[in-house]
Amino acid sequence: MSLLALSNITIRYGRLTAVRNVAFTLTEGEILFITGPNGAGKSSLLRAIAGVTPPAGGRIDFAGADITGRAPEDIARMGLSMVPEGRDVFGSLTIEENLLVGTGMHARERNWRSRAATELEAVYDTFPILKDRRHSQAGLLSGGQQQMLVIGRALMTNPRLIAIDEPSLGLAPNITDQVYERLIALRAHRALTLLIVEQSSTRAQLVGGRMILMRGGEVLLDGDARAMGQSEAMQAAYFGYGDH
Amino acid sequence: MQTIFDALSLGSLYALGALGIALIFGVMRLVNFAHGDVISFSIFALMWPSTDAMAVVFAGDLPWFLLIPFVLAVGAGLSVLSEIVVFRRFRRANPATMMIASFALGFVIRYFLLMLFSSRPKSISLLPALSQPVEIFGARIPLLQVITICATIAMLFALTAFLKRTRFGLEMRAAAENFTMARMLGVRANRVIMGAFALSGALAAAIGLILAAQTGTADIQMGAAVMLMAFIATVIGGLGSLPGAVLAGFLLGAASVVMQTVLPIDARPFRDAFVYGAVILVLIFRPQGLIAARGTKERV
Numbered sequence: 107m108s109l110l111a112l113s114n115i116t117i118r119y120g121r122l123t124a125v126r127n128v129a130f131t132l133t134e135g136e137i138l139f140i141t142g143p144n145g146a147g148k149s150s151l152l153r154a155i156a157g158v159t160p161p162a163g164g165r166i167d168f169a170g171a172d173i174t175g176r177a178p179e180d181i182a183r184m185g186l187s188m189v190p191e192g193r194d195v196f197g198s199l200t201i202e203e204n205l206l207v208g209t210g211m212h213a214r215e216r217n218w219r220s221r222a223a224t225e226l227e228a229v230y231d232t233f234p235i236l237k238d239r240r241h242s243q244a245g246l247l248s249g250g251q252q253q254m255l256v257i258g259r260a261l262m263t264n265p266r267l268i269a270i271d272e273p274s275l276g277l278a279p280n281i282t283d284q285v286y287e288r289l290i291a292l293r294a295h296r297a298l299t300l301l302i303v304e305q306s307s308t309r310a311q312l313v314g315g316r317m318i319l320m321r322g323g324e325v326l327l328d329g330d331a332r333a334m335g336q337s338e339a340m341q342a343a344y345f346g347y348g349d350h
Numbered sequence: 351m352q353t354i355f356d357a358l359s360l361g362s363l364y365a366l367g368a369l370g371i372a373l374i375f376g377v378m379r380l381v382n383f384a385h386g387d388v389i390s391f392s393i394f395a396l397m398w399p400s401t402d403a404m405a406v407v408f409a410g411d412l413p414w415f416l417l418i419p420f421v422l423a424v425g426a427g428l429s430v431l432s433e434i435v436v437f438r439r440f441r442r443a444n445p446a447t448m449m450i451a452s453f454a455l456g457f458v459i460r461y462f463l464l465m466l467f468s469s470r471p472k473s474i475s476l477l478p479a480l481s482q483p484v485e486i487f488g489a490r491i492p493l494l495q496v497i498t499i500c501a502t503i504a505m506l507f508a509l510t511a512f513l514k515r516t517r518f519g520l521e522m523r524a525a526a527e528n529f530t531m532a533r534m535l536g537v538r539a540n541r542v543i544m545g546a547f548a549l550s551g552a553l554a555a556a557i558g559l560i561l562a563a564q565t566g567t568a569d570i571q572m573g574a575a576v577m578l579m580a581f582i583a584t585v586i587g588g589l590g591s592l593p594g595a596v597l598a599g600f601l602l603g604a605a606s607v608v609m610q611t612v613l614p615i616d617a618r619p620f621r622d623a624f625v626y627g628a629v630i631l632v633l634i635f636r637p638q639g640l641i642a643a644r645g646t647k648e649r650v
Protein backbone atom coordinates (compact mmCIF):
# COMPACT_ATOMS: atom_id res chain seq x y z
CA MET A 107 0.00 0.00 0.00
CA SER A 108 1.33 3.43 -0.75
CA LEU A 109 2.16 5.49 2.31
CA LEU A 110 2.97 8.71 0.52
CA ALA A 111 1.67 9.79 -2.86
CA LEU A 112 2.44 12.99 -4.70
CA SER A 113 0.58 13.94 -7.85
CA ASN A 114 1.33 16.89 -10.10
CA ILE A 115 3.14 18.85 -7.43
CA THR A 116 4.15 22.34 -8.48
CA ILE A 117 5.96 24.72 -6.15
CA ARG A 118 6.45 28.41 -6.81
CA TYR A 119 8.30 31.20 -5.08
CA GLY A 120 6.79 34.32 -6.55
CA ARG A 121 7.38 34.06 -10.27
CA LEU A 122 9.99 31.33 -9.97
CA THR A 123 8.72 27.78 -10.45
CA ALA A 124 11.01 25.61 -8.33
CA VAL A 125 9.22 22.29 -8.84
CA ARG A 126 7.06 21.37 -11.80
CA ASN A 127 4.54 18.51 -11.99
CA VAL A 128 6.34 16.05 -9.78
CA ALA A 129 4.59 12.78 -9.03
CA PHE A 130 5.67 9.64 -7.21
CA THR A 131 4.43 7.18 -4.65
CA LEU A 132 6.27 5.63 -1.77
CA THR A 133 5.33 2.24 -0.34
CA GLU A 134 5.42 1.46 3.37
CA GLY A 135 8.87 0.19 4.36
CA GLU A 136 10.50 1.44 1.18
CA ILE A 137 13.66 3.55 1.01
CA LEU A 138 13.68 6.32 -1.55
CA PHE A 139 16.54 8.65 -2.42
CA ILE A 140 15.85 11.92 -4.16
CA THR A 141 19.02 13.19 -5.78
CA GLY A 142 19.98 15.98 -8.10
CA PRO A 143 22.25 18.99 -8.45
CA ASN A 144 21.93 22.34 -6.63
CA GLY A 145 18.64 24.06 -7.17
CA ALA A 146 16.91 20.92 -8.46
CA GLY A 147 14.03 21.56 -6.07
CA LYS A 148 14.70 18.68 -3.66
CA SER A 149 14.42 20.72 -0.47
CA SER A 150 11.40 22.57 -1.80
CA LEU A 151 9.70 19.25 -2.38
CA LEU A 152 10.41 18.05 1.16
CA ARG A 153 9.19 21.31 2.64
CA ALA A 154 5.96 20.96 0.69
CA ILE A 155 5.48 17.41 1.95
CA ALA A 156 6.05 18.57 5.54
CA GLY A 157 3.53 21.39 5.12
CA VAL A 158 6.03 24.21 5.55
CA THR A 159 5.58 25.70 2.07
CA PRO A 160 2.32 24.44 0.62
CA PRO A 161 2.47 23.57 -3.09
CA ALA A 162 0.96 25.92 -5.68
CA GLY A 163 -0.67 22.96 -7.36
CA GLY A 164 -1.12 19.22 -7.05
CA ARG A 165 -2.02 16.92 -4.22
CA ILE A 166 -0.16 15.07 -1.47
CA ASP A 167 -1.60 12.04 0.27
CA PHE A 168 -0.14 10.49 3.39
CA ALA A 169 -1.42 7.38 5.16
CA GLY A 170 -4.66 7.51 3.24
CA ALA A 171 -5.45 11.18 3.88
CA ASP A 172 -5.11 14.27 1.72
CA ILE A 173 -2.52 16.43 3.49
CA THR A 174 -2.15 19.15 0.87
CA GLY A 175 -2.06 22.52 2.63
CA ARG A 176 -2.35 21.03 6.12
CA ALA A 177 -0.35 22.66 8.93
CA PRO A 178 3.12 21.22 9.66
CA GLU A 179 2.10 20.20 13.18
CA ASP A 180 -0.89 18.22 11.87
CA ILE A 181 1.26 16.41 9.34
CA ALA A 182 3.87 15.63 11.99
CA ARG A 183 1.15 14.28 14.24
CA MET A 184 0.02 11.91 11.50
CA GLY A 185 3.43 10.26 11.61
CA LEU A 186 5.48 12.09 9.01
CA SER A 187 8.68 13.38 10.55
CA MET A 188 10.89 15.82 8.72
CA VAL A 189 14.57 16.51 9.31
CA PRO A 190 15.25 19.70 7.40
CA GLU A 191 18.37 20.85 5.61
CA GLY A 192 20.78 22.56 7.98
CA ARG A 193 19.65 20.37 10.89
CA ASP A 194 17.94 23.03 13.00
CA VAL A 195 18.75 21.84 16.51
CA PHE A 196 17.33 24.02 19.27
CA GLY A 197 20.73 25.30 20.30
CA SER A 198 19.78 26.78 23.67
CA LEU A 199 17.94 23.64 24.78
CA THR A 200 19.78 20.65 26.18
CA ILE A 201 20.15 17.51 24.11
CA GLU A 202 17.54 15.72 26.16
CA GLU A 203 15.11 18.63 25.85
CA ASN A 204 15.62 18.62 22.09
CA LEU A 205 14.72 14.95 22.02
CA LEU A 206 11.60 15.48 24.13
CA VAL A 207 10.05 18.39 22.22
CA GLY A 208 8.27 16.12 19.77
CA THR A 209 6.92 13.60 22.25
CA GLY A 210 4.12 15.93 23.34
CA MET A 211 2.16 15.00 20.24
CA HIS A 212 1.21 11.75 21.97
CA ALA A 213 0.13 13.45 25.19
CA ARG A 214 -3.46 12.34 24.69
CA GLU A 215 -2.53 8.68 24.71
CA ARG A 216 -2.23 6.57 27.82
CA ASN A 217 1.24 5.95 29.26
CA TRP A 218 2.79 8.41 26.84
CA ARG A 219 5.35 9.51 29.41
CA SER A 220 6.67 6.05 30.07
CA ARG A 221 6.70 5.34 26.36
CA ALA A 222 8.64 8.55 25.76
CA ALA A 223 11.12 7.42 28.38
CA THR A 224 11.52 4.06 26.65
CA GLU A 225 11.91 5.82 23.33
CA LEU A 226 14.56 8.07 24.85
CA GLU A 227 16.56 5.08 26.02
CA ALA A 228 16.27 3.53 22.55
CA VAL A 229 17.63 6.69 20.95
CA TYR A 230 20.45 6.81 23.50
CA ASP A 231 21.24 3.17 22.67
CA THR A 232 21.45 4.06 19.00
CA PHE A 233 23.52 7.21 19.60
CA PRO A 234 25.47 6.75 22.86
CA ILE A 235 27.28 10.07 22.39
CA LEU A 236 23.95 11.83 22.96
CA LYS A 237 23.49 10.09 26.27
CA ASP A 238 26.91 11.14 27.52
CA ARG A 239 26.08 14.76 26.87
CA ARG A 240 22.36 14.68 27.54
CA HIS A 241 22.40 17.75 29.78
CA SER A 242 24.66 20.00 27.75
CA GLN A 243 23.43 22.62 25.30
CA ALA A 244 22.70 21.22 21.87
CA GLY A 245 24.31 24.23 20.21
CA LEU A 246 27.69 23.05 21.46
CA LEU A 247 27.56 19.72 19.61
CA SER A 248 29.67 19.09 16.52
CA GLY A 249 27.99 18.84 13.12
CA GLY A 250 27.92 15.05 13.15
CA GLN A 251 26.54 14.93 16.67
CA GLN A 252 23.87 17.45 15.71
CA GLN A 253 22.91 15.25 12.77
CA MET A 254 22.51 12.31 15.14
CA LEU A 255 20.49 14.50 17.47
CA VAL A 256 18.00 15.59 14.81
CA ILE A 257 17.57 12.06 13.55
CA GLY A 258 17.06 10.90 17.12
CA ARG A 259 14.63 13.73 17.69
CA ALA A 260 12.62 12.66 14.65
CA LEU A 261 12.60 9.06 15.88
CA MET A 262 11.28 10.14 19.28
CA THR A 263 7.92 10.96 17.71
CA ASN A 264 7.65 7.35 16.59
CA PRO A 265 6.94 8.22 12.96
CA ARG A 266 5.91 6.02 10.05
CA LEU A 267 7.99 8.01 7.61
CA ILE A 268 11.13 10.04 8.11
CA ALA A 269 12.13 12.55 5.43
CA ILE A 270 15.75 13.69 5.77
CA ASP A 271 17.29 16.51 3.79
CA GLU A 272 21.00 15.93 3.08
CA PRO A 273 22.07 13.94 6.13
CA SER A 274 25.65 13.93 4.83
CA LEU A 275 25.91 17.70 4.46
CA GLY A 276 29.05 18.97 6.19
CA LEU A 277 29.95 15.60 7.67
CA ALA A 278 33.22 13.70 7.32
CA PRO A 279 32.75 10.55 5.21
CA ASN A 280 33.26 8.17 8.12
CA ILE A 281 30.63 10.06 10.18
CA THR A 282 28.25 9.90 7.24
CA ASP A 283 28.87 6.14 7.13
CA GLN A 284 27.95 5.90 10.78
CA VAL A 285 24.78 7.91 10.36
CA TYR A 286 23.65 5.76 7.44
CA GLU A 287 24.52 2.56 9.24
CA ARG A 288 22.20 3.60 12.06
CA LEU A 289 19.46 4.67 9.67
CA ILE A 290 19.51 1.35 7.83
CA ALA A 291 19.48 -0.58 11.08
CA LEU A 292 16.58 1.47 12.39
CA ARG A 293 14.64 0.97 9.24
CA ALA A 294 14.92 -2.81 9.49
CA HIS A 295 14.14 -2.71 13.19
CA ARG A 296 11.05 -0.49 13.11
CA ALA A 297 9.57 -0.96 9.65
CA LEU A 298 10.32 2.68 9.00
CA THR A 299 9.86 4.27 5.60
CA LEU A 300 12.72 6.52 4.56
CA LEU A 301 12.80 9.43 2.16
CA ILE A 302 16.33 10.76 1.87
CA VAL A 303 17.52 13.73 -0.13
CA GLU A 304 21.15 13.82 -1.22
CA GLN A 305 22.91 15.80 -3.90
CA SER A 306 25.07 12.97 -5.09
CA SER A 307 23.82 9.55 -6.11
CA THR A 308 26.83 7.69 -4.67
CA ARG A 309 25.16 7.06 -1.33
CA ALA A 310 21.99 5.79 -2.98
CA GLN A 311 24.00 3.36 -5.05
CA LEU A 312 25.90 2.21 -2.00
CA VAL A 313 22.81 1.64 0.12
CA GLY A 314 20.57 0.45 -2.69
CA GLY A 315 16.86 1.07 -2.98
CA ARG A 316 14.88 3.34 -5.21
CA MET A 317 16.15 6.63 -6.53
CA ILE A 318 14.52 9.63 -8.14
CA LEU A 319 16.77 11.99 -10.01
CA MET A 320 15.63 15.61 -10.23
CA ARG A 321 16.91 18.55 -12.15
CA GLY A 322 15.46 22.00 -12.76
CA GLY A 323 12.35 21.15 -10.76
CA GLU A 324 11.45 18.02 -12.73
CA VAL A 325 11.89 14.29 -12.29
CA LEU A 326 14.34 12.92 -14.85
CA LEU A 327 14.69 9.33 -13.72
CA ASP A 328 12.88 7.08 -11.28
CA GLY A 329 14.10 3.55 -10.66
CA ASP A 330 16.50 1.23 -8.90
CA ALA A 331 19.52 3.20 -7.73
CA ARG A 332 22.06 0.51 -8.58
CA ALA A 333 20.54 -0.31 -11.96
CA MET A 334 20.69 3.36 -12.87
CA GLY A 335 24.42 3.09 -12.33
CA GLN A 336 26.42 5.28 -14.57
CA SER A 337 23.79 5.51 -17.29
CA GLU A 338 24.10 8.27 -19.82
CA ALA A 339 20.95 9.87 -18.53
CA MET A 340 22.58 10.11 -15.12
CA GLN A 341 25.61 11.84 -16.48
CA ALA A 342 23.40 14.16 -18.47
CA ALA A 343 21.39 15.08 -15.40
CA TYR A 344 24.40 16.25 -13.50
CA PHE A 345 26.53 17.71 -16.23
CA GLY A 346 23.97 19.01 -18.66
CA TYR A 347 22.75 17.84 -22.04
CA GLY A 348 24.38 17.86 -25.43
CA ASP A 349 27.99 18.09 -24.36
CA HIS A 350 28.94 14.88 -26.17
CA MET B 351 18.64 52.06 51.88
CA GLN B 352 15.52 53.80 50.64
CA THR B 353 17.26 54.36 47.30
CA ILE B 354 17.96 50.66 46.89
CA PHE B 355 14.34 49.78 47.51
CA ASP B 356 13.15 52.51 45.17
CA ALA B 357 15.46 51.22 42.47
CA LEU B 358 14.41 47.62 42.96
CA SER B 359 10.71 48.32 42.97
CA LEU B 360 10.85 50.57 39.91
CA GLY B 361 13.11 48.00 38.26
CA SER B 362 10.55 45.31 39.08
CA LEU B 363 7.90 47.13 37.08
CA TYR B 364 10.20 47.57 34.11
CA ALA B 365 11.37 43.97 34.31
CA LEU B 366 7.81 42.62 34.37
CA GLY B 367 6.85 44.85 31.46
CA ALA B 368 9.92 43.88 29.47
CA LEU B 369 9.23 40.19 30.11
CA GLY B 370 5.71 40.55 28.77
CA ILE B 371 7.01 42.08 25.57
CA ALA B 372 9.87 39.61 25.20
CA LEU B 373 7.60 36.58 25.65
CA ILE B 374 5.45 37.56 22.69
CA PHE B 375 8.38 38.71 20.62
CA GLY B 376 10.02 35.35 21.25
CA VAL B 377 7.30 33.27 19.66
CA MET B 378 5.90 35.71 17.10
CA ARG B 379 8.54 38.33 16.29
CA LEU B 380 5.88 40.86 17.24
CA VAL B 381 6.64 43.98 19.24
CA ASN B 382 3.30 44.41 20.95
CA PHE B 383 2.64 48.08 21.55
CA ALA B 384 -0.81 47.31 22.89
CA HIS B 385 0.84 45.83 25.98
CA GLY B 386 0.63 49.10 27.93
CA ASP B 387 -3.07 49.37 27.30
CA VAL B 388 -3.60 45.89 28.66
CA ILE B 389 -2.01 47.22 31.87
CA SER B 390 -4.56 50.03 32.12
CA PHE B 391 -7.47 47.87 31.05
CA SER B 392 -6.95 45.29 33.77
CA ILE B 393 -7.26 47.98 36.44
CA PHE B 394 -10.27 49.67 34.89
CA ALA B 395 -11.94 46.28 34.78
CA LEU B 396 -12.28 46.69 38.55
CA MET B 397 -14.71 49.60 38.22
CA TRP B 398 -18.09 50.33 36.82
CA PRO B 399 -18.05 52.74 33.89
CA SER B 400 -18.37 56.31 35.17
CA THR B 401 -16.81 59.69 34.65
CA ASP B 402 -16.52 60.52 38.35
CA ALA B 403 -13.18 61.24 39.94
CA MET B 404 -13.85 58.58 42.53
CA ALA B 405 -13.84 55.09 41.19
CA VAL B 406 -17.16 53.32 41.39
CA VAL B 407 -15.81 50.06 42.47
CA PHE B 408 -17.14 46.85 41.08
CA ALA B 409 -14.62 44.18 41.92
CA GLY B 410 -12.02 46.30 43.72
CA ASP B 411 -13.43 45.47 47.14
CA LEU B 412 -12.78 41.79 46.79
CA PRO B 413 -10.40 40.31 49.33
CA TRP B 414 -6.86 40.12 47.96
CA PHE B 415 -6.92 36.39 47.28
CA LEU B 416 -9.79 36.94 44.85
CA LEU B 417 -8.80 40.37 43.64
CA ILE B 418 -5.38 39.36 42.39
CA PRO B 419 -6.50 36.30 40.38
CA PHE B 420 -9.36 38.35 38.98
CA VAL B 421 -7.09 41.10 37.69
CA LEU B 422 -4.53 38.63 36.32
CA ALA B 423 -7.28 36.72 34.54
CA VAL B 424 -8.62 39.94 32.99
CA GLY B 425 -5.15 40.79 31.64
CA ALA B 426 -4.57 37.28 30.34
CA GLY B 427 -8.05 37.16 28.83
CA LEU B 428 -7.76 40.47 27.02
CA SER B 429 -4.34 39.54 25.73
CA VAL B 430 -5.48 36.16 24.40
CA LEU B 431 -8.52 37.80 22.87
CA SER B 432 -6.32 40.29 21.04
CA GLU B 433 -4.35 37.35 19.64
CA ILE B 434 -7.44 35.57 18.41
CA VAL B 435 -9.21 38.61 17.03
CA VAL B 436 -6.29 40.63 15.68
CA PHE B 437 -2.83 39.15 15.58
CA ARG B 438 -3.76 35.74 14.26
CA ARG B 439 -4.76 37.38 11.00
CA PHE B 440 -1.37 39.03 10.65
CA ARG B 441 0.73 36.01 11.43
CA ARG B 442 2.16 35.74 7.96
CA ALA B 443 2.49 39.48 7.54
CA ASN B 444 5.85 41.19 7.98
CA PRO B 445 6.91 42.47 11.41
CA ALA B 446 6.24 46.12 10.53
CA THR B 447 2.63 45.35 9.61
CA MET B 448 2.13 43.47 12.87
CA MET B 449 3.66 46.30 14.84
CA ILE B 450 1.26 48.79 13.27
CA ALA B 451 -1.63 46.45 14.02
CA SER B 452 -0.54 46.42 17.66
CA PHE B 453 -0.45 50.23 17.72
CA ALA B 454 -3.96 50.30 16.33
CA LEU B 455 -5.18 47.78 18.84
CA GLY B 456 -3.65 49.83 21.65
CA PHE B 457 -5.58 52.87 20.47
CA VAL B 458 -8.79 50.90 20.29
CA ILE B 459 -8.39 49.74 23.89
CA ARG B 460 -7.42 53.21 25.10
CA TYR B 461 -10.35 54.94 23.41
CA PHE B 462 -12.71 52.29 24.61
CA LEU B 463 -11.61 53.10 28.17
CA LEU B 464 -11.82 56.84 27.46
CA MET B 465 -15.36 56.42 26.28
CA LEU B 466 -16.42 54.59 29.41
CA PHE B 467 -14.37 56.41 32.02
CA SER B 468 -13.30 59.77 30.53
CA SER B 469 -9.69 60.86 30.68
CA ARG B 470 -9.81 61.98 34.33
CA PRO B 471 -7.56 59.87 36.59
CA LYS B 472 -9.58 58.13 39.27
CA SER B 473 -8.60 57.57 42.80
CA ILE B 474 -8.93 53.99 43.78
CA SER B 475 -7.78 52.46 46.98
CA LEU B 476 -6.56 48.96 46.41
CA LEU B 477 -5.23 46.91 49.27
CA PRO B 478 -4.85 49.98 51.55
CA ALA B 479 -3.23 47.89 54.28
CA LEU B 480 -0.11 47.80 52.19
CA SER B 481 0.79 51.47 52.40
CA GLN B 482 2.01 51.14 56.00
CA PRO B 483 5.75 51.42 56.33
CA VAL B 484 7.88 48.65 57.72
CA GLU B 485 11.24 48.95 59.40
CA ILE B 486 14.11 47.27 57.54
CA PHE B 487 17.71 47.81 58.66
CA GLY B 488 16.66 51.03 60.34
CA ALA B 489 14.98 52.47 57.28
CA ARG B 490 11.24 52.91 56.97
CA ILE B 491 10.17 51.24 53.72
CA PRO B 492 6.56 51.15 52.51
CA LEU B 493 5.30 47.59 52.90
CA LEU B 494 3.99 47.76 49.33
CA GLN B 495 7.48 48.27 48.01
CA VAL B 496 8.73 45.20 49.83
CA ILE B 497 5.80 43.20 48.52
CA THR B 498 6.33 44.47 44.98
CA ILE B 499 9.93 43.31 45.02
CA CYS B 500 9.13 39.97 46.62
CA ALA B 501 6.22 39.35 44.28
CA THR B 502 8.33 40.15 41.26
CA ILE B 503 11.05 37.78 42.38
CA ALA B 504 8.44 35.11 43.07
CA MET B 505 6.94 35.63 39.62
CA LEU B 506 10.36 35.38 38.00
CA PHE B 507 11.02 32.09 39.78
CA ALA B 508 7.59 30.77 38.89
CA LEU B 509 8.03 31.72 35.25
CA THR B 510 11.47 30.14 35.12
CA ALA B 511 10.15 26.95 36.68
CA PHE B 512 7.26 26.95 34.24
CA LEU B 513 9.55 27.36 31.25
CA LYS B 514 12.13 24.86 32.46
CA ARG B 515 10.05 22.19 34.09
CA THR B 516 6.78 21.88 32.23
CA ARG B 517 6.05 20.41 28.83
CA PHE B 518 4.31 23.58 27.73
CA GLY B 519 7.36 25.60 28.78
CA LEU B 520 9.61 23.29 26.79
CA GLU B 521 7.43 23.73 23.72
CA MET B 522 7.45 27.49 24.20
CA ARG B 523 11.23 27.65 24.42
CA ALA B 524 11.60 25.45 21.35
CA ALA B 525 9.09 27.56 19.43
CA ALA B 526 10.81 30.79 20.45
CA GLU B 527 14.06 29.51 19.03
CA ASN B 528 12.77 28.00 15.78
CA PHE B 529 9.06 28.11 15.27
CA THR B 530 8.93 26.13 12.04
CA MET B 531 11.07 23.32 13.42
CA ALA B 532 8.92 23.14 16.54
CA ARG B 533 5.82 22.79 14.37
CA MET B 534 7.46 20.03 12.36
CA LEU B 535 7.77 18.21 15.67
CA GLY B 536 4.06 18.52 16.26
CA VAL B 537 4.09 21.57 18.52
CA ARG B 538 0.78 23.38 18.00
CA ALA B 539 1.46 26.93 16.86
CA ASN B 540 -1.80 28.38 18.11
CA ARG B 541 -1.51 26.87 21.55
CA VAL B 542 2.02 28.14 22.11
CA ILE B 543 1.22 31.62 20.89
CA MET B 544 -1.94 31.82 22.99
CA GLY B 545 0.06 30.65 25.99
CA ALA B 546 2.60 33.41 25.44
CA PHE B 547 -0.17 35.99 25.16
CA ALA B 548 -1.84 34.72 28.32
CA LEU B 549 1.38 34.92 30.32
CA SER B 550 2.20 38.30 28.90
CA GLY B 551 -1.28 39.62 29.70
CA ALA B 552 -1.10 38.33 33.27
CA LEU B 553 2.25 40.08 33.70
CA ALA B 554 0.70 43.30 32.38
CA ALA B 555 -2.12 42.97 34.88
CA ALA B 556 0.38 42.49 37.69
CA ILE B 557 2.02 45.77 36.70
CA GLY B 558 -1.38 47.44 36.68
CA LEU B 559 -2.12 46.19 40.19
CA ILE B 560 1.21 47.37 41.53
CA LEU B 561 0.89 50.79 39.92
CA ALA B 562 -2.65 51.31 41.10
CA ALA B 563 -1.78 50.24 44.63
CA GLN B 564 1.31 52.45 44.69
CA THR B 565 -0.25 55.61 43.34
CA GLY B 566 -3.81 55.14 44.51
CA THR B 567 -5.03 56.24 41.11
CA ALA B 568 -6.15 54.59 37.94
CA ASP B 569 -5.20 56.49 34.84
CA ILE B 570 -5.77 55.54 31.24
CA GLN B 571 -2.23 56.62 30.51
CA MET B 572 -0.74 54.61 33.35
CA GLY B 573 0.44 51.76 31.16
CA ALA B 574 2.10 53.93 28.57
CA ALA B 575 4.87 55.32 30.76
CA VAL B 576 5.97 51.92 32.04
CA MET B 577 5.63 50.50 28.58
CA LEU B 578 8.11 52.85 27.00
CA MET B 579 10.80 51.95 29.53
CA ALA B 580 9.89 48.28 29.38
CA PHE B 581 10.15 48.35 25.62
CA ILE B 582 13.57 49.94 25.86
CA ALA B 583 14.55 47.28 28.38
CA THR B 584 13.60 44.52 25.93
CA VAL B 585 15.76 46.12 23.27
CA ILE B 586 18.74 46.61 25.57
CA GLY B 587 18.31 43.13 26.96
CA GLY B 588 18.42 41.65 23.48
CA LEU B 589 15.00 41.35 21.81
CA GLY B 590 13.43 38.04 22.70
CA SER B 591 15.86 37.17 25.47
CA LEU B 592 13.95 36.72 28.71
CA PRO B 593 16.89 36.93 31.15
CA GLY B 594 18.12 39.94 29.18
CA ALA B 595 14.75 41.65 29.52
CA VAL B 596 14.70 41.15 33.27
CA LEU B 597 18.28 42.28 33.75
CA ALA B 598 17.81 45.37 31.61
CA GLY B 599 14.53 46.18 33.36
CA PHE B 600 16.24 46.25 36.74
CA LEU B 601 19.19 48.19 35.34
CA LEU B 602 16.89 50.83 33.89
CA GLY B 603 15.01 51.10 37.16
CA ALA B 604 18.26 51.52 39.03
CA ALA B 605 19.56 54.07 36.52
CA SER B 606 16.41 56.18 36.83
CA VAL B 607 16.45 56.18 40.61
CA VAL B 608 20.19 56.78 40.90
CA MET B 609 20.06 59.70 38.50
CA GLN B 610 17.14 61.10 40.43
CA THR B 611 19.33 61.23 43.55
CA VAL B 612 22.73 62.14 42.17
CA LEU B 613 21.79 64.65 39.49
CA PRO B 614 21.87 68.29 40.60
CA ILE B 615 18.40 69.64 41.32
CA ASP B 616 18.33 71.71 38.14
CA ALA B 617 19.07 68.71 35.97
CA ARG B 618 16.48 66.40 37.51
CA PRO B 619 13.64 67.27 35.17
CA PHE B 620 15.91 65.97 32.43
CA ARG B 621 16.50 62.67 34.18
CA ASP B 622 14.90 60.64 31.43
CA ALA B 623 17.12 62.31 28.85
CA PHE B 624 20.13 61.03 30.78
CA VAL B 625 18.64 57.56 31.01
CA TYR B 626 17.97 57.49 27.28
CA GLY B 627 21.48 58.74 26.69
CA ALA B 628 22.81 55.76 28.61
CA VAL B 629 20.55 53.50 26.56
CA ILE B 630 22.00 54.84 23.33
CA LEU B 631 25.50 54.21 24.65
CA VAL B 632 24.64 50.61 25.49
CA LEU B 633 23.20 50.04 22.03
CA ILE B 634 26.23 51.55 20.34
CA PHE B 635 28.54 49.16 22.12
CA ARG B 636 26.26 46.11 22.16
CA PRO B 637 23.75 46.44 19.32
CA GLN B 638 22.57 42.85 19.80
CA GLY B 639 21.61 43.66 23.39
CA LEU B 640 23.17 42.61 26.68
CA ILE B 641 22.15 39.00 26.25
CA ALA B 642 21.61 38.18 22.60
CA ALA B 643 18.63 35.91 21.96
CA ARG B 644 19.12 32.71 20.03
CA GLY B 645 17.17 31.81 16.98
CA THR B 646 16.48 34.60 14.58
CA LYS B 647 14.84 32.08 12.28
CA GLU B 648 11.71 33.29 10.59
CA ARG B 649 8.46 32.79 12.42
CA VAL B 650 5.56 30.55 11.40
Ligand SMILES: Nc1ncnc2c1ncn2[C@@H]1O[C@H](COP(=O)(O)OP(=O)(O)OP(=O)(O)O)[C@@H](O)[C@H]1O
Nearest residue numbers: 119122124142143144145146147148149150151305
Ligand atom coordinates in the same frame (compact mmCIF):
# COMPACT_ATOMS: atom_id res chain seq x y z
N1 LIG C 1 12.48 30.45 0.14
C1 LIG C 1 12.76 30.59 -1.17
N2 LIG C 1 12.44 31.73 -1.81
C2 LIG C 1 12.70 31.88 -3.12
N3 LIG C 1 13.29 30.95 -3.89
C3 LIG C 1 13.63 29.80 -3.30
C4 LIG C 1 13.40 29.55 -1.92
N4 LIG C 1 13.85 28.32 -1.61
C5 LIG C 1 14.33 27.81 -2.76
N5 LIG C 1 14.22 28.68 -3.77
C6 LIG C 1 14.62 28.46 -5.18
O1 LIG C 1 13.99 27.27 -5.63
C7 LIG C 1 14.87 26.49 -6.39
C8 LIG C 1 15.00 25.11 -5.78
O2 LIG C 1 15.66 25.24 -4.52
P1 LIG C 1 15.83 24.03 -3.50
O3 LIG C 1 16.40 24.56 -2.28
O4 LIG C 1 14.55 23.29 -3.42
O5 LIG C 1 16.89 23.14 -4.29
P2 LIG C 1 17.71 21.89 -3.78
O6 LIG C 1 17.51 20.84 -4.78
O7 LIG C 1 17.37 21.56 -2.38
O8 LIG C 1 19.20 22.44 -3.87
P3 LIG C 1 20.47 22.13 -2.93
O9 LIG C 1 21.02 20.83 -3.38
O10 LIG C 1 21.40 23.25 -3.22
O11 LIG C 1 20.01 22.10 -1.52
C9 LIG C 1 16.18 27.26 -6.45
O12 LIG C 1 16.22 27.96 -7.67
C10 LIG C 1 16.10 28.21 -5.29
O13 LIG C 1 16.79 29.39 -5.58
Ligand SMILES: [Mg+2]
Nearest residue numbers: 148149150191
Ligand atom coordinates in the same frame (compact mmCIF):
# COMPACT_ATOMS: atom_id res chain seq x y z
MG1 LIG D 1 18.42 21.51 -0.63
